[in-house]
Amino acid sequence: MVHICLLFQALHFHFRIFYFPLFISYSYTEDHLTLPSAAYLTGWSHGKEALKTGSYDTLKGSYYVNCAFYQDPSLQNASDDTYKDFPEYTAPNVWPPERLLPGFRTTFEELCILVIDTGVLVAKACDKYALANIEGYERDYLERVVRTSTTTKARLLHYFPPKLPNGTENETSEEDVNDDSWCATHIDHGCLTGLTSALYIDEAAHPPVFPKLDHGASALAPLPALSSALSHDAGLYIESRTSAVTKVNIPSSCLGFQTGEALQLITGGKFRAVPHSVRAGSGNMMANVARNNLAVFMQPNLGEVVHRERELTFAGFAKEVSGRFG
Ligand SMILES: [Fe+2]
Numbered sequence: 001m002v003h004i005c006l007l008f009q010a011l012h013f014h015f016r017i018f019y020f021p022l023f024i025s026y027s028y029t030e031d032h033l034t035l036p037s038a039a040y041l042t043g044w045s046h047g048k049e050a051l052k053t054g055s056y057d058t059l060k061g062s063y064y065v066n067c068a069f070y071q072d073p074s075l076q077n078a079s080d081d082t083y084k085d086f087p088e089y090t091a092p093n094v095w096p097p098e099r100l101l102p103g104f105r106t107t108f109e110e111l112c113i114l115v116i117d118t119g120v121l122v123a124k125a126c127d128k129y130a131l132a133n134i135e136g137y138e139r140d141y142l143e144r145v146v147r148t149s150t151t152t153k154a155r156l157l158h159y160f161p162p163k164l165p166n167g168t169e170n171e172t173s174e175e176d177v178n179d180d181s182w183c184a185t186h187i188d189h190g191c192l193t194g195l196t197s198a199l200y201i202d203e204a205a206h207p208p209v210f211p212k213l214d215h216g217a218s219a220l221a222p223l224p225a226l227s228s229a230l231s232h233d234a235g236l237y238i239e240s241r242t243s244a245v246t247k248v249n250i251p252s253s254c255l256g257f258q259t260g261e262a263l264q265l266i267t268g269g270k271f272r273a274v275p276h277s278v279r280a281g282s283g284n285m286m287a288n289v290a291r292n293n294l295a296v297f298m299q300p301n302l303g304e305v306v307h308r309e310r311e312l313t314f315a316g317f318a319k320e321v322s323g324r325f326g
Helices: 002-023 104-133 139-150 260-268 314-322
Strands: 043-046 060-066 153-159 183-187 192-195 197-204 235-239 244-246 256-259 276-280 290-297 306-309
Touching: 104 139, 104 153, 104 192, 104 290, 153 306, 260 306, 260 314, 306 314
Parallel strands: none
Antiparallel strands: 043 060, 060 153, 153 290, 183 276, 192 256, 192 290, 197 290, 235 244, 235 276
């Protein structure tokens, strides 16, 4: 637990990656971290994700990393040569230069490995239940998926402050609060998602800056994080099978895990994907507050069959999912 906390604290230094776009005159810009050829699912992504409404999501910025390094430190992408036409997973990672964010890659990889190691333990518990309760369930299936996948993907998330573009305060109505203002209700399409706690930063009190790091790591100071969101109703919400909605608070020394759609398919609906959303909260207290966290999507290898009757592989399923809104 303490290790998670320390690693997440270490990553606090590095949420500056989201401030790259502010420094277009700097020698390294967001373009260097953006991979249109990978459908923006590796590297930096902002305003590229299609929403149900038909618009594009500009409220979140993401930095995606393939976690194939969990299998082999030299691997930077899904290793299955059969799926070279699936650059969303097979394009190698793009990392910021070490001189700009010293220690970022090391810390990021170490935290992802810790999340996946913990995911293996969660998977074992799921397998124990599934073997006893689901007819035909493959022994140790989920543990095998989490332990051996080269398709696991990490997403470092930045939710931009919900202030209005003209800088005026955006007093959120009660109606908005009940809405999923930072991230619409959805389900993840992997098997298990591991989540860190959220880190909130008041960008009015501490305007985002990207320090010149000519002097190395000593120039980096921790970002001044709030101890919690300034609005009691800001944060992550999950929905039960009976549509009961519950706010979830993950302590900084802990990880949260939720089940996704691939596991729902594999288990014939015995495990259900958890609908979830992120709310920016009520009132104007959150107008200038940004939210950061890390999600690690543990998903089957591209050739793994996730629906036997349809002979549907995870690659095929992921294509279906990406075609839903885009
Ligand atoms: Fe999600």
